Amino acid sequence: MTATAVSSGETIGTLVKRWRERRRRSQLDVSLAADLSAKHLSYIETGRSNPSREMIERICDELDVPLRERNRFYLAAGFAPAHRERPFADLGVAKDAVHAVLTGMEPSPAVAVNVRWDLLAMNRAMRPFLSDLPTDLAGPPVNMLRATLHPDGLAPMVRNLQQWRSHVVRRVRRQLERTADDGLAGLLLELESYGGAPVTSAGSTLADDLVVPLQLSTPYGDLDFLYAATVFGSPRDVTLDEIAIETFFPANAITTAILRSLAG
Numbered sequence: 184m185t186a187t188a189v190s191s192g193e194t195i196g197t198l199v200k201r202w203r204e205r206r207r208r209s210q211l212d213v214s215l216a217a218d219l220s221a222k223h224l225s226y227i228e229t230g231r232s233n234p235s236r237e238m239i240e241r242i243c244d245e246l247d248v249p250l251r252e253r254n255r256f257y258l259a260a261g262f263a264p265a266h267r268e269r270p271f272a273d274l275g276v277a278k279d280a281v282h283a284v285l286t287g288m289e290p291s292p293a294v295a296v297n298v299r300w301d302l303l304a305m306n307r308a309m310r311p312f313l314s315d316l317p318t319d320l321a322g323p324p325v326n327m328l329r330a331t332l333h334p335d336g337l338a339p340m341v342r343n344l345q346q347w348r349s350h351v352v353r354r355v356r357r358q359l360e361r362t363a364d365d366g367l368a369g370l371l372l373e374l375e376s377y378g379g380a381p382v383t384s385a386g387s388t389l390a391d392d393l394v395v396p397l398q399l400s401t402p403y404g405d406l407d408f409l410y411a412a413t414v415f416g417s418p419r420d421v422t423l424d425e426i427a428i429e430t431f432f433p434a435n436a437i438t439t440a441i442l443r444s445l446a447g
Contacts, residue, residue, distance in 0.1 A: 195239075195259040200228040202246045205363065217241040236262055249298075249362050250424040268421035271295075271303045277415075277423050284413070288430045290446035292408075298358065298425040299366045300327045311445060312337070312401070327429070328355065328370065332377050342398040342405070348377070350395040396434055403441050407434035 203213055210228070214221040219238060226232035234242065239260060243253045254264035271278060281295050285306040292309035294302055301324040305313070313325060320329060320336050328351055330336045332344075341347055352374055359367040397408040408431035418424040433439040 193255075193259055194230055195233065195256060196228040196230045198252075198256050198259055199224075199234075199242060202243075202248055202252070203228075205360070206246050208246065213242065213245055217245045233260055236260075236265070240265070247361070250418070250421045252363060254421070266419060266421050266424070271297075271422060271426075274420070274422060277420070280415075281426065281428070284428050288428075290442040291430050291432050292442075293428060293430040294327060295426055295428055296327055297422075298362055298364050299370060301325070302327055303426065308442060308446060311403075312399075326370070328374060332374055334377060337399070338377070340399045340401060342400055343396065346395060347397055348374075397431060403445060404437065406438045406441060408432060408438065409434045 203210070210224050211221045214224040217224075217238070218241060223232060224242075227234050236257065239253070239256050239262075242248075243256060248256070250266040251268070254266055257264050271281075274281075281304055285293050285295060285304060289306050289308045292312060293306050294309055295304040296302055302313075302322065303324070313321075313330065316325065316330055316337075317335050320326075320333055331341070332338055332348055332351060338344055352371070355367060355371045355374065358364070359371060394409070397410060399406045399408070411430050411432060413428040413430070415423055415426060418426075433442055
């Protein structure tokens with residue numbers, strides 16, 4: 184059986200090869216890890232063979248393909264999509280779990296965002312920081328990165344704006360590399376257009392990104408936050424696969440006291 188093309192003209196072989204090269208993996212490496220022969224993988228990539236559903240899942244697992252993109256694999260191979268996508272409001276128990284996590288983070292500000300950092304939900308501690316956004320940044324949906332870095336948003340409050348901007352831009356680049364999401368490319372260009380020194384990866388390390396603070400001058404006082412992201416394990420729904428909980432923890436006692444006062 185030969186490969187089937189999706190509406191964009193891409194075949195299953197094209198998608199497999201693109202994601203293998205995106206992950207910088209050889210055919211031999213992927214074939215061994217996914218338990219198929221290098222010859223069979225070569226046949227898939229060249230359109231001489233069509234993979235089964237089980238084989239698609241093994242290859243996608245090995246290449247860490249997001250669920251949204253996996254559905255394209257299935258369609259290209261002539262199968263129905265394996266992972267459904269629902270609006271956040273229709274996630275039922277999963278939505279309740281997201282809100283429970285957000286509430287549990289209080290008094291630290293926390294938000295739930297999708298793959299493009301569009302706001303899905305937030306806890307009460309975050310509301311004071313987003314309540315005065317101008318109309319063109321207030322959404323819906325609010326894009327958290329745009330709201331933070333836009334000159335008309337929170338940017339004038341960020342005391343370490345250049346450092347935080349560099350951190351954010353590198354995160355978007357990594358997210359784009361991991362997910363290949365079309366909207367992230369446009370968002371990245373927009374964030375880079377806000378000004379500041381060009382962001383490069385030179386001299387930056389994962390350790391640097393883990394400890395980059397967000398320092399704000401607010402009507403409540405100077406606040407210093409450390410940032411952490413949480414994702415859900417083993418999601419089978421596209422929407423849940425793309426949700427992250429982003430929490431800003433107080434980095435010092437003064438910030439802790441102010442957050443507790445606001446909560447009270």
